[in-house]
Amino acid sequence: GQNIDQPTEMTATEGAIVQINCTYQTSGFNGLFWYQQHAGEAPTFLSYNVLDGLEEKGRFSSFLSRSKGYSYLLLKELQMKDSASYLCAVREDTDKLIFGTGTRLQVFP
Amino acid sequence: DSGVTQTPKHLITATGQRVTLRCSPRSGDLSVYWYQQSLDQGLQFLIQYYNGEERAKGNILERFSAQQFPDLHSELNLSSLELGDSALYFCASSEEPQGSYEQYFGPGTRLTVT
Numbered sequence: 001g002q003n004i005d006q007p008t009e010m011t012a013t014e015g016a017i018v019q020i021n022c023t024y025q026t027s028g029f030n031g032l033f034w035y036q037q038h039a040g041e042a043p044t045f046l047s048y049n050v051l052d053g054l055e056e057k058g059r060f061s062s063f064l065s066r067s068k069g070y071s072y073l074l075l076k077e078l079q080m081k082d083s084a085s086y087l088c089a090v091r092e093d094t095d096k097l098i099f100g101t102g103t104r105l106q107v108f109p
Numbered sequence: 110d111s112g113v114t115q116t117p118k119h120l121i122t123a124t125g126q127r128v129t130l131r132c133s134p135r136s137g138d139l140s141v142y143w144y145q146q147s148l149d150q151g152l153q154f155l156i157q158y159y160n161g162e163e164r165a166k167g168n169i170l171e172r173f174s175a176q177q178f179p180d181l182h183s184e185l186n187l188s189s190l191e192l193g194d195s196a197l198y199f200c201a202s203s204e205e206p207q208g209s210y211e212q213y214f215g216p217g218t219r220l221t222v223t
Contacts, residue, residue: 033211042111042199042214043152087152095140095206096165101151 002026004100006088011106012078020073020086020103028093034062034073035087037102043087046073075105083107112136113215115200121221127188130218134181134202140164141183142203142212143175147196158183159206190222 003025012018024032031050035043049055049064049071061074073086085102092098112135122128134141143155154167158177169175172190177183187194197219201212 040197042113042216044111044214045211048211089152095157095159096142096154096167097152097212098154099144099152 002090002092002098004088004090004098006086006100006103008101009104009106011108014078014080014107014109016078017074017076018078018105020075020088020105022071022073022088022100024069024071024088024090024098024100026090026092026098029066030091030093032062032064032071033089033091033097034060034071035089035099037085037087039085046086078107080107080109111213111215113200113202113213115198115215115218117218118216119219119221121223122190123223124190124192126190126222127186128190128220130185130187130198130200130220132183132185132200132202132215134183134200135213138202138204138213139181140203140206141177141181142201143169143183143185144199144201145196146199146217147193152199155185157206164206187220192222195220195222 034046037043047062087102088100089097114133139160142157144152155169157165175185197217199217200215203210203212
């Protein structure tokens with residue numbers, strides 16, 4: 001079956017670092033995506049991992065371990081505008097993305 | 110602005126009715142995806158089209174159908190609507206369905222069934 005788990009909610013302080021974890025069990029694996037979604041808006045692409053290791057992109061980094069079925073999204077120097085939901089999604093062998101339910105991050109001043 | 114357009118932005122209709130949601134992908138994108146997002150739920154993949162052909166199917170109800178036209182725009186038809194169909198419906202497009210090609214999401218259509 002398919003299962004993607006993320007924490008439901010997280011809180012952090014402006015300027016801090018936060019790590020959002022994602023574990024997955026899917027019938028196939030062809031890449032993992034992270035998307036950001038502000039309430040009522042469309043998801044926007046943050047990162048893509050298909051090989052093990054860390055991908056860094058400005059304040060955001062994403063890590064993947066395929067053997068452990070595990071990824072994390074690391075957000076540094078948090079800003080108030082980073083308050084949003086963060087969606088982990090796995091592409092199976094077919095083209096479709098399976099999304100987790102998302103982690104709602106609240107950044108406080 | 111992702112370049113993906115969806116119409117209408119909001120739709121309010123009654124149970125038992127039928128509606129059509131429309132999506133225009135980014136210029137050059139051949140792949141179109143439809144997702145449903147209910148309150149407090151994750152994005153649920155419904156169906157994907159690639160260059161006019163159905164490519165993958167997710168948890169799409171039999172009351173729902175979709176198609177992609179020669180100009181690559183897509184329509185999602187929802188019939189015999191139920192209260193539980195109230196949700197945000199997103200369309201996304203990508204250049205290619207494989208590899209690192211990300212999906213670009215449209216602004217969504219908020220459907221309310223009363």
